[in-house]
Amino acid sequence: MKLTLSVPLLLSTLVASKSFLFGNQQQPLVDDSLSVPGDNPLSFCANPSDYILTIEKVDLDPNPPEKGKALQIKAKGNFTQKIEQDAYINLSVKYGLITLINTQADLCEQMKEVDESCPLEGAKDFTKDVTLPKQIPRGTYTVLADVYTKTDVQITCLRAIVHFS
Known part of the structure; x- marks a missing residue:
């Protein structure tokens, strides 16, 4: 699968709802204090206070x-x-125990999908429409999306568990 085709799926998978997976009968093994602000189920991998990117809302x-929908x-x-060229994302997608994607992508190339370019600095606000396959x-x-500068300083790290039925 080409990385450019998998990014919308990856992004949508990252933001799919925890309640869809866990319903009302089970409790997720996720620390709610690490939840990304906004109407989403994203979680930070660790305390985000040390991250270069402060996510205000998603x-x-x-x-x-929903699959097949916008x-x-x-x-x-x-x-x-300031985030310069050669920043990167380590992407991992697993289906159950099977690794589907385990790759590294250029952050600056991926930001072109939302009409941004490097260097990245200051406040950013974007909207992206994708259609899920x-x-x-x-x-x-x-x-898991783990993002680093070219000198290996962590920009952010996000995770999600998604269930499609």
């Missing part, structure tokens, strides 16, 4: 996303340091 419409993602944040197989997906 909203989805609809939440939870998803609008609105995000607002602030880069506390109808062919997403049923099951549970675990997604």
